Amino acid sequence: MEAYDTRILPVSEAALAEGAALLSHGELVAFATETVYGLGADATNDTAVARIFEVKERPRFNPLICHFPSGAAAAGKVHFDERARQLAAAFWPGPLTLVLPRLHGCRISLLCSAGLDSLAVRVPAQDSARGLLSRVGRPIAAPSANRSGNISPTAAAHVASELNGRIPLILDDGPCPLGLESTVLDLSGEAARLLRPGGVPSEEIEALIGPLETAETPADGSEALLGPGRLASHYAPEHPLRLEAQQATATEALLAFGSEPLTGAKVMLNLSPGGDMVEAAANLYAFLRALDSMEVSGIAAMPVPERGLGRAINDRLRRAAVPRPDAAAEEPRNAGEELLRNLGSLS
Ligand code: TXA
Numbered sequence: 001m002e003a004y005d006t007r008i009l010p011v012s013e014a015a016l017a018e019g020a021a022l023l024s025h026g027e028l029v030a031f032a033t034e035t036v037y038g039l040g041a042d043a044t045n046d047t048a049v050a051r052i053f054e055v056k057e058r059p060r061f062n063p064l065i066c067h068f069p070s071g072a073a074a075a076g077k078v079h080f081d082e083r084a085r086q087l088a089a090a091f092w093p094g095p096l097t098l099v100l101p102r103l104h105g106c107r108i109s110l111l112c113s114a115g116l117d118s119l120a121v122r123v124p125a126q127d128s129a130r131g132l133l134s135r136v137g138r139p140i141a142a143p144s145a146n147r148s149g150n151i152s153p154t155a156a157a158h159v160a161s162e163l164n165g166r167i168p169l170i171l172d173d174g175p176c177p178l179g180l181e182s183t184v185l186d187l188s189g190e191a192a193r194l195l196r197p198g199g200v201p202s203e204e205i206e207a208l209i210g211p212l213e214t215a216e217t218p219a220d221g222s223e224a225l226l227g228p229g230r231l232a233s234h235y236a237p238e239h240p241l242r243l244e245a246q247q248a249t250a251t252e253a254l255l256a257f258g259s260e261p262l263t264g265a266k267v268m269l270n271l272s273p274g275g276d277m278v279e280a281a282a283n284l285y286a287f288l289r290a291l292d293s294m295e296v297s298g299i300a301a302m303p304v305p306e307r308g309l310g311r312a313i314n315d316r317l318r319r320a321a322v323p324r325p326d327a328a329a330e331e332p333r334n335a336g337e338e339l340l341r342n343l344g345s346l347s
């Protein structure tokens, strides 16, 4: 993998212009969105998109979300039906990703679709992200800017700890206001399917377009092409994570929630003492990261109510609680090179 002297630039006109220039030349740039930091590449450049997989050490052909500065910019690439139009009008710019049928002649790399005939599209709310996107003038493919299997970054320093030396530039726009990934909704078929709970609560989507199906993890392990973030250990911290904790031990780190945090843990961070889901979502990944860096026997997480953003928080906690696969069982680190070689057979 090419080595870079990674720079972190606070967002400014000049920094955005530089980011846009790098992206236009096929380089990867990390940037803030309202959800989490993204690792961006020109979505029309096969090699740039393939390098995302290399830099993240992503072991599989997961499809990628394409980011646009406006709904109108996305309209030329995918087919919006009535449901999609309604949802885009209600929630864009914002943390909702729509999986829609690719339009004929769509020039976006087939690697973004992982061989499917659908494409995930989203218009981020962060001003600096949309500024960057309009300057590039091309759709930007961007997964979360973490190495595969790690927690999504919600601050520029997190991105640096994940990708230092692997990319030329991180655009620093402070901590992400939402702190949790976008909701991914599949509208490529007749039934609307919730692929990933996220920043827009499913209740708000259902209020507009009716009941949603939820994606079941297929028994044959073919999840990579079907649903997002479905690798069992997608969000795994290094320490074991225990859910629904009713008590905490003196060797544990406690991820608390609400006005009555458990006592007795070695260290404690409270997602939201006032029980506010928005505050809890914004703190989730930063707190998991912080607790994971402590010398403790494990992390105990108190229950979070299963409503609104709480669904997305619980989804991430459940994934993080699944033990990491054996390092030996993981696929080779040169997955990106392998991908580049296989590009021909995909297109
Ligand atoms: O908030 C977010 O969505 C962030 C920011 C950077 O925009 N992005 C993000 O990307 O979380 P990523 O790659 O970490 O997760 C996107 C998920 C993937 O797990 C992928 O499987 C799913 O969306 N996805 C993308 N395109 C898809 C498609 N065509 N069909 C089904 N799932 C798709």
Ligand code: MG
Pocket: 143, 144, 152, 229
């Ligand atoms: Mg991710």
